[in-house]
Amino acid sequence: MREGLRATLAVSAGFWCALGEMLRSCAARLRMLGALRKDEHWPARNLGPALRWFSSEKDFCLPNPSWSEDLRHLFHQFMKKCEDGSWTYISEKEMLDLQKKASELSFQNVKPMKKKQFPSTLTRNFQEGLGFEYAMFYNKDERRIVCLFQGGPLLQGFPGLLHGGAIVTMVDYSISILSTKTIGFTMTAYINITYKRPIPIGSVVVINGQVDKIEERKVFLSSSVHSADEKTLYSEATSLFVQLNLEKSET
Numbered sequence: 210m211r212e213g214l215r216a217t218l219a220v221s222a223g224f225w226c227a228l229g230e231m232l233r234s235c236a237a238r239l240r241m242l243g244a245l246r247k248d249e250h251w252p253a254r255n256l257g258p259a260l261r262w263f264s265s266e267k268d269f270c271l272p273n274p275s276w277s278e279d280l281r282h283l284f285h286q287f288m289k290k291c292e293d294g295s296w297t298y299i300s301e302k303e304m305l306d307l308q309k310k311a312s313e314l315s316f317q318n319v320k321p322m323k324k325k326q327f328p329s330t331l332t333r334n335f336q337e338g339l340g341f342e343y344a345m346f347y348n349k350d351e352r353r354i355v356c357l358f359q360g361g362p363l364l365q366g367f368p369g370l371l372h373g374g375a376i377v378t379m380v381d382y383s384i385s386i387l388s389t390k391t392i393g394f395t396m397t398a399y400i401n402i403t404y405k406r407p408i409p410i411g412s413v414v415v416i417n418g419q420v421d422k423i424e425e426r427k428v429f430l431s432s433s434v435h436s437a438d439e440k441t442l443y444s445e446a447t448s449l450f451v452q453l454n455l456e457k458s459e460t
């Protein structure tokens with residue numbers, strides 16, 4: 210009797226969990242689709258606080274209900290590549306730790322913001338699905354980084370298309386992590402991007418970044434932005450990152 214009751218409770222708990230997850234997923238997709246409607250350019254209107262506050266616990270790089278099938282599929286493909294150790298998944302915590310360490314090391318004259326005033330990194334100040342949704346993978350031996358990126362409706366430039374500034378932001382983030390992981394903390398000296406095709410809002414792109422050359426403190430990198438099926442080349446960039454001179458004050 211007791212066993213029967215326990216089994217019933219387990220099944221019903223499972224049912225409510227699955228239903229909850231399904232509703233959450235539908236809500237996120239609807240939010241994104243709603244925001245794409247022509248008359249709702251500012252979807253934050255009814256969405257409560259638009260900022261996603263700093264959290265060291267949640268890993269925003271993991272799939273959430275706003276992720277499309279394409280993004281999930283690529284994410285799982287890359288997670289598989291991590292199994293033999295050639296690629297490594299970069300968690301949100303690792304990015305925040307790097308950023309925190311960078312400011313401790315190099316910007317000693319800058320007063321750090323209090324946690325409560327401090328929204329997470331620029332790319333994380335959006336509700337799920339409305340801004341930058343991405344995950345990054347690093348290949349140490351090949352000095353490469355891959356960023357799987359789905360840009361949401363708050364990143365719109367031309368109607369229905371991603372703003373070029375949002376694209377270059379994501380490219381810059383990806384390769385700044387690559388150059389930092391390659392030679393230590395670096396800053397962007399220049400980034401020269403060519404936009405070849407517009408990127409539709411909500412589509413999934415793959416950013417590939419690689420180190421081309423290192424000359425003392427200078428790291429030269431190139432990157433490309435492709436569609437998930439690799440058929441469309443959206444953008445290409447070349448850039449220079451300079452390793453921070455930690456003896457000098459940087460402010």
Ligand SMILES: CCCCCCCC/C=C\CCCCCCCC(=O)SCCNC(=O)CCNC(=O)[C@H](O)C(C)(C)COP(=O)(O)OP(=O)(O)OC[C@H]1O[C@@H](n2cnc3c(N)ncnc32)[C@H](O)[C@@H]1OP(=O)(O)O
Nearest residue numbers: 304307308311382385386389394395396397398399451454
């Ligand atoms: C803080 C690091 C954070 C890293 C965190 C990574 C973890 C990631 C985690 C979470 C993701 C968040 C990631 C956010 C990151 C976003 C990245 C950005 O948006 S950075 C903001 C925009 N960039 C600036 O504001 C730079 C402003 N510029 C400067 O501060 C300096 O100019 C700097 C540091 C770039 C170089 O200054 P010098 O005083 O250290 O070095 P000098 O002597 O001027 O240059 C060194 C060599 O580089 C050449 N160089 C410098 N700038 C150049 C340029 N624009 N074009 C060509 N050559 C240049 C020079 O000619 C020199 O070359 P020769 O050694 O003589 O051969």
